[in-house]
Amino acid sequence: MRIAMVGEPSRPLTALTSALAAQGHQVSHEEVVPGHGEVDAGLVERLRESWRAEPPEVVHAHSWLSGMASALAVGDRSIAKVLTVPTTVSFDPEVQRLERLVCRRVDRVLAAGGAQVRRLAALGVPRGQITVVPHGVDHQQFTPDGPAAARGQRFRLLGVGDIAVYHRFDLIVSVLAALNDVEFVIAGGPVHGNAEAERLIRCARHYGVEDRVRLLGPVEDMAALYRSADIVTCTPARSTFATIALEAMASGVPVIASAVGGLTDTVVHEVTGLLVPPLRPADLLRAIRHMLGDPALREAFGAAGRDRACARYSWERVAADTSRAYARAAYGIAPALG
Template sequence: MTATAGSLTAAPDAGGPGSLDIALVSEHASPLATLGGVDAGGQNVHVAALAGALADRGHRVTVHTRRDGRELPDRVPLRDGVEVHHVPAGPPEPLPKDELLPHMDEFGRQLVRVWRSRPPDLVHSHFWMSGLAALHAVRALDLPLLHTYHALGTVKRRHQQLADTSPPQRVALETEVGLGCDRVIATCRDEVAELARMGVRSDKVSVVPCGVDTELFTPQGPAAPRGPYPYRLLQLGRLVPRKGAAVSIAALALLPDTELVVAGGPPAHRLDDDPEVRRLREIARRAGVADRVRFTGGVPSRQVPALLRGSDVVLCPADYEPFGIVPLEAMACGVPVVASAVGGQLDTVADPGTGRLVPPRDPRALARAVADLLGRPATRTACGAAGRRRVLRRYTWARVAAETEAAYCAVLEAATAVTEVV
């Protein structure tokens, strides 16, 4: 291992173990990507924010992501202390993430080439294919590896069944990553149980949640203009069936005097060509609520807080949700959340303190919970204030980085102890 106890000296003003060279591997989710596409969402935000928060603690961070454009430079500074490295693996063009597996061997070989001359102190891979590439490299160079899945193939297959487009060997390869890395950093408690069923011992897992930018997402600031209806609901995120927008539309039919804004997906000028938008519009037409559903298309991140603040309740009715950043963003803005009781939302949404948890795929349960909040303004205000307090106490990126750093240190110290014994 390259890191020793001597490298963990105190860094100025960081409050942590000192300055480490950290490699984050995120094969499809670049921190430079434009959000809102099918494969660009929470993981991109997570990797970018974690890298920045680790840099704030005095570390040097390089994010290794696949080159998906011919014009991209080899390396791009993201901010002080953080650099993005575009790894040549496969054609230099955008590819769906489910088509990237054949290029992971090359990704791993490129990491070996780069790290052989300048090895990082540790590697932290994100998503299972990044884990495969990183595992190949760390085994060749004897480097410590931590891994965050962000989503598990076992869960996706259980919920999507034949609609799951993941490579058929995904679960077996995810298990290989979990057994081969030094530590798994899970994002919620539900994931720990899932990993145990895969054979990954719970004592090898640290639970560190995702975070939220509490300076961008605040209750103070402009709110998006309201429509003609007394109440507004918001569903925000990628427009894929598992996110449950169809459930929100069905629930809207039971909620008079209420509009639903669906934010996400392609740019506004391409909405008419999007298959999922067309499917959802047809569902709204059949439910008799087409005039009360508005699709905005993809929204720049800086405009999201105003959308949240302009809503009475934020809906997160996904079939399953490995973590779910939208509930945190809503809570940080002081807006109550009604979410499906799945995955990471079981951890983040405190029912009844910050919102409500309902069964997935149940429009009536969703409508009842929303109607209860809409009918009680004082409760909505209290839930919003409690949500903000909960985020500040548990989900700031500074806290997430500190807990991630603690997992790093545990792995480095264990490796040092083994080396000293040998």
């Protein structure tokens, strides 16, 4: 198939493009500058011109604005239109109106998991128009085997992501005083000049654990850092795509996560890790104590997580699922498996 990707450059988009190309598809990428709430007329014209001589069979957009721009550029031509639903949830009525309009203009909507399916249903998207295609992980980069980052004798809890309020790293900091010989390492940034980073440092000082909280900033070798952790914690208060949990699982590290968004699809409770109610420090503390107190349990969760990441979330599997969604959008049928 000739496929035109439309979206902002990103590691997941590059990985999906490569995996689709490996399956024999001809894939191009129309890069999009992040929008600010309005469809860019210049983008619509650029897409229309790009597809004039040799139109793609499928256009795959990766944001609401690029979805609308793609639909306008395609017009009434027989080009299948596919949209991957972004993670951001907006409660702005104008944004929700745009979301409904885009869903009506595309042939198939790809959702990463159950939370997004429910969100789309609330927007009035028919279930038959939705295909669940999870995000993938590079299970050859993130593996249990290989060098691990240096660490001391303490247990290591690892948090990963931009240092922003919605990640709720402060929840881990708040329970650290009740955990002996445990450090909390955060990989992500920015650190300097970041109000949330400064708040986390004040929070650590307030609980008397400043010496056990480390803000590393951006880390180049994340695979080695994952291998150094006893537990990876993902405790956001709202929906997320669960990329960090996937990378931890592929690395053979157990996960403790908030039961929100894509985390509820990715982390299997009491199989690959533990799910806890969001914003509940007492439940979070119990889960950490339980897992740190049982090395065999951590090993079992890590092994099961690795198996699940390779079997369900490899980019090869994600590309195969995406290809079937393209066929449904273009021809109304899915190709046979095998």
